Amino acid sequence: MASLAQLASQWNISPELLEELSKYATPTGLADYSALAIIAGVSGAYLSRGYLWDQPDPYAYLAYERPQLKNGGQAGANASKETRNIAQKLEETGKNIVVFWGSQSGTAEGFAHRLAREISIRWGQDSMTADLSDYDPISITEIPQSKLALFIVSTYGEGDPSDNTAEFWSWINKAGDISLSNLHYAAFGLGNTNYKFYNRVVDVVVEGLDKFGAKALMPVGKANDAEGATEENFMTWKDDLFTVFKEQLGFQEVEAKYVPSLLVQEDESLEPIDLHHGEPHGSSEGSKGNQSSAVRTLSISKSRELFTSSDRHCLHMDLDLTSQPDLTYKTGDHLAIWPGNPDAEVELLLHVVGLSSRSDIPLHIKAVDSATKVTIPSPTSTNALFRYYLEICAPVNRDNVRDLAQFAPTPEAKSYLLQLGQDKDYYANVINRTHLNLGRLLQLACPGQAWSNIPLSYLVETLPHIRPRYYSISSSSVVSPRKPSITAIATTTPLPDNSDELIHGVTSNYLLAISQHAQSQPHPHGIRYHLNGPSDALQGGKVFAHIRRSKFKLPITGKTPxxxxxxxxxxxxxxxxxxxxxxxxxxxxxxxxxxxxxxxxxxxxxxxxxxxxxxxxxxxxxxxxxxxxxxxxxxxxxxxxxxxxxxxxxxxxxxxxxxxxxxxxxxxxxxxxxxxxxxxxxxxxxxxxxxxxxxxxxxxxxxxxxxxxxxx
The missing domain is CATH 3.40.50.80 (Nucleotide-binding domain of ferredoxin-NADP reductase (FNR) module)
Known part of the structure; x- marks a missing residue:
């Protein structure tokens, strides 16, 4: 044991002072020894926590395990670690063409899936889609000359790339001594001339690819959403690409016949507890790059109308984060609402495809090969698909109109769809007179007859997936830290050539229905939603929502004008x-x-x-x-x-x-x-x-x- 002189030197105090202090530190009686014993016992017990006592229960995870994630569920499908080398993935899966996508709202992703599917079906070339964030950008340099890479990327804001393009964007801008001389590619960009940096992302991507020696098959294609021409711009570029396939690459076009990339099978052995009933997928984690929080169930604590007009509705809604302590926001952030589809549209589609009586039968959704990613939770049901997972209210594009002809129940319906899908002007004329979502289109093409030949897998593959709608938060996190508010106008748009028919915004009218229901009032236009949500998770005026971080922020100092x-x-x-x-x-x-x-x-x-x-x-x-x-x-x-x-x-x-x-x-x-x-x-x-x-x-x-x- 160290002497008092050594301790005094170590602690930089005088030996005399230490000797005086030691008189008070030395136990002198039974009470002192008892106190020391208690202190020693408590300290020992604390230090042994987790070793001798209070050990974690090795089976605690079972209380949180979801049965639907077992035996082929979504988690099981992703259990094995996927390669992040795209060249290796192409080789392993035998694919000749990869369609990379960078998407913020889901449009570019939808185009990528459509393109890959049509290339496989129409040209017999095995193709796959690839989320740009799923693969190491450097692995693109390893794609051999015998394969093709197609890029479909969107631009939003001030020329910004989508969240899932960020890693690739950084690489293409900062990469040094690399070679892409083996890479043959084509690119299409989504943008809007209302923004100053129209289609900047695809321009930068193409400039980077060319700089490193990649060879473009054709000029870059660009969509302009300001003119409402995104769909037609994409189809024009796609037709040009297919001309290149035929005339330059010698691909042989084959008869287009639907070949599923997904298997959608009924399984009546499953119980309701096994199913995903419509909860937003990805609700257990935030988005890539931590730009978004996890999806949570939030209560609407208060709602009020802001307009005095009787035919227009604008809502102020206060939401409550009290039940979600891990969820926070900052002034300027966005709040995303996950909607459900209106009852009438769900019921119409179920009826026209002949599935009304089987809408609650459990379904398994599985990929045909490992290159296809299943993005809808499985197992589920047709009712959940149509109500919560698929955008059944969206207009049907001309590609899908044409493809649906192969499932027509009558020759007349087939002829109608082929004409509608192939004639651009005729399609534009019809869509200006009626809002052609899938259910309405099928009913129009063949009234009173069920389209029972349409595979459910086709609908899962071709219909866009429901996306959240984002609202700027209208409250300050300093003033109201646990009750963010949003401001939402309920959109109702008359058709240009048919003022009697209205197009209702899905999410804004969903919020209006919630607000009206809280006051025991029906929706002004009679639109009904299943407001209790899947498994009654939203009962009592709740919504599925998440917070997305924003760069739209106040200056650090309050003195800034x-x-x-x-x-x-x-x-x-x-x-x-x-x-x-x-x-x-x-x-x-x-x-x-x-x-x-x-x-x-x-x-x-x-x-x-x-x-x-x-x-x-x-x-x-x-x-x-x-x-x-x-x-x-x-x-x-x-x-x-x-x-x-x-x-x-x-x-x-x-x-x-x-x-x-x-x-x-x-x-x-x-x-x-x-x-x-x-x-x-x-x-x-x-x-x-x-x-x-x-x-x-x-x-x-x-x-x-x-x-x-x-x-x-």
Missing amino acids: LIMVAAGTGLAPFRAFLSERCQVQKIGKEVGQMILFFGCRNPAEDFIYREELEEMQNTLGDKLRIVTAFSRKEDTPRQYVQDRVSEFGDDVVKLIDEGGSFYVCGRAGMAREVEKAVGATMAKVKGWSEDEVNNWSKAVKKKNKWQEDVWG
Whole structure:
């Protein structure tokens, strides 16, 4: 044992002081020895925890195990670790062509599956699809010359790649000494000319592939969603690709006949507890890159109407995170709602395919080969497929219209579908007069007769999967940390050539039905949903939802000036921003100057959050100015937010020069016009050339001083 002198030296205190302290540390009686014994016993017990006592129960996992994941369920299918080498995967599965996809909303993914399926069926070439995030990008360099790579990638926001393209995007931009001289490829991009960086992602991908020696089979194809032409743009590019197959590569076209890539089989031995009844798949984990939280069941604590108009509906909904302690959000994030399909559409489709009486029979969904990924939970039922997993309300594209002809119950129905699928103008004319989702199309083509020849596997393979709809959170996480709110307008669109028939937005009307039900009222248009959800999981006014992180954020310091521009429900995140700024001021901190430009149709009908904005203005005083624009106000010329931004141009430039941050939320077309207005004002005030304005625009966006949360 160390002497007092050694301890004193080690602890850097005098030996005399240590000797004095030791008098008080030495046990002198029975009580002291007893106390030491108790302390030693407690310490020993704590240190032995997990070894001698409180050992984890080795069978505890059984309490959380789901029987549906056994014996071929989704988890079992993914139990063995998949290779991340795409060249190896192609070799192992005997595939000649891989269709890579990068998709944010699911459109590019859907195109990829359609293309791979048609290549296999129509050209006899074994093909597969590949999520870009599932494979190491460097392994693309190993794809041999005898195989083809096709890329279908989307662009969103400010020229950003989709979440699942991020790893490949980083690699193609930063890769050094690599060779792609063996790679033959073709590429198609999805974009929107309402956005400044139209189809930037496919341009960058193609530039990178070419730089490393890859050989393009044909010019890059591009879709423009601003014109509603995405579907036709894709089909035109696909036809050009197939011409290359025939004329350059010598592929032989064969009679197109459906060959399933999935097996969908009934299994009546399964019990209801074994099935997935419609819970969102992937609900146990967040998305790749941790941009999204796990899907959870959230209660709607309060809902109210924001419009005064009787024929238009806009909802403010407060959700409650109390029951989900692991779920959090930050001001500016998005909340995703997972909807169900309307009862009438589910019942119609079940009826026309002759499955009404067997809709609850358990089904197993399995891949025919290892290159096909099963993305719908299995086992399940037809009712769950049509109600929760497949987009049965979406219009049927011309490719699928043509393919459905092979299952027609009558020659007349077959002839009708072939004409509709092959004639672009005829298809456009028909779809302008009626909303052709699958159930309605089949009923129209052959009234009163069941299409019992359509394999259920075909519907699972060809119908898009239901995707969540994203809403900007309209509350501040500082003010309301456990009750995020969303602002949703219920969309109801009359057909251009048939004003009596309406197209109802699935998710927004789903939310409207929940809100009306809470007040014991029917949906205004009589639309019914199964509001209790699968296995009554949503009973009592709940929804399946998750949080998605956003870059649309307030500056770190409250002193930073803000310029905010919104139209319609684009006001939602700015309600949150201003609420947070009010809170900052209330606790005695300084806030910067703010201008909010807000546009709507008519102040008497759809000026949402008007009273709240007035209260915030009273709280913030001269720190906040609200500038409005009304496009349909009686006896007043039409005004849009971009007009008002130009009108107050000097004030906008002043705040920008003072280090202000600029935010735009709403439709992409509006955001583009706002940027033009600001650019013209900067040129006028500062005497800049067009190049100088463009350089300034790029610089402020790179610094995150200009942010957009836009859509459409």
